[in-house]
Amino acid sequence: MYEFDYQRPASLADAVSALQSAEDGQLLAGGHTLLPTLKQRLARPSDLIDISSIGELRGIAVDGDTITVGATTTHAEVEGSEAVRSAIPALADLAGMIGDPQVRHRGTIGGSIANNDPAADYPGAVLGLGATVVTNKREITADDFFLGLFETALAEDEIITAVRFSKPEKACYMKFAQPASRFSLVGAFVAKTSGGVRVAVTGAGQEGVFRVTEMEAALDANFSADAIANIAVPDDNLNSDIHGSAEYRAHLIGVMAKRAIAGCG
Amino acid sequence: MPVTVSMTVNGKAVSGEVEPRTLLVQFIRENLKLTGTHVGCDTSQCGACVVHIDGTSVKSCTVLAMQAEGSEVNTIESLATNDELHPMQAAFRENHGLQCGFCTPGMVMSAVDLVKENPDPSEQEIREWLEGNICRCTGYHNIVKSIKAGAEAMRS
Ligand SMILES: Cc1cc2nc3c(=O)[nH]c(=O)nc-3n(C[C@H](O)[C@H](O)[C@H](O)COP(=O)(O)OP(=O)(O)OC[C@H]3O[C@@H](n4cnc5c(N)ncnc54)[C@H](O)[C@@H]3O)c2cc1C
């Protein structure tokens, strides 16, 4: 790691001003993406601004059919939350599939979606459930948030404060894990929401998480695995590496989506 | 620029001069000379460096010492009392849960955290919990056996 200064602001307002006044400040939440990146010297921030002890950014709140998950809530907290499990079991399940227990004790939802790794799991849930990303400046719909490989709509000095989910009628996430890293090789999140069916795919796309609108339309008409049996996802924009060719990933999208539909029960 | 970090390690208040980029595992091993916590990979994969922060298992190679400022940290050295091994350590010894022993501190610290959450884990639950602990020697079988026995001993 290159040298940096470490700051631990106590409030969101202090974090915003620390970020604005640092020469090249970067937020630190769980550190389970950022610290490995810094160890490889792939980034050289002047300051790390640790937001993990800001109380207003952490925790899970339920209001009717809306679940709000604070940005620095850990994967383990979401996995273990009775409130999340009863409203959106697929979200608790997904959090429990991330990495290993020690990663889940530190990694946060805000860090995961801000990073927008194409193989990360949370982007699947956030896009699949049509969630809203809440920041210190505004609210951003999931459809407008994820912009491409490691790219999001966040401005330089913007901090995710929470992610707001509406309870779907049903939802399920199916992950085909990459055998070594256990990140998703292909993950399909299928949700039947008040605004229609949504199918989000993570792991496969060169530009990160994406929706499969053709499957969504077919499932709106008939919510069953058979309805998408003949829908082939083109492989031109899919990742291809030693773990799986684009063609293989395209095939897996269909398989995982069908399993997710079955898992919706 | 060195900074001062303070925390409680194995029940003792400690502080030291570190760089902001100093990892918790470096602070533990190099400043405090508690070398039971190992570094196997330094890339967050192997779990040899697992310690508890405020009662929860974490990989100390992926936490800055400064992130643990003010926390309660427990390392493998916290487990044995006087000359008596902790039941989980004793179970690893009795069940041949180690060969070279390099992964063992992390395995034991991870296992103790599992049993805290789940006092009677099944074989499947133990295997799933060990996702982030890699062993190059044993083939895991005796580690799983040790954790089952250790959990039982911790319950009684
Ligand atoms: C061994 C291992 C296995 C893993 N396996 C998986 C897996 O299977 N699936 C998966 O999805 N992920 C996996 N991860 C990644 C893990 O989930 C990360 O913890 C997560 O992606 C990032 O969260 P974090 O809190 O650690 O973020 P950090 O590393 O602290 O930050 C990541 C980035 O987000 C920015 N950021 C953080 N919080 C905010 C915020 N509130 N607002 C704006 N920007 C912010 C930071 O500045 C940084 O650029 C794994 C990680 C490891 C080490």
Ligand code: FES
């Ligand atoms: S040394 Fe920390 S996970 Fe391997």
Ligand code: FES
């Ligand atoms: S006993 Fe040698 S690495 Fe596990």
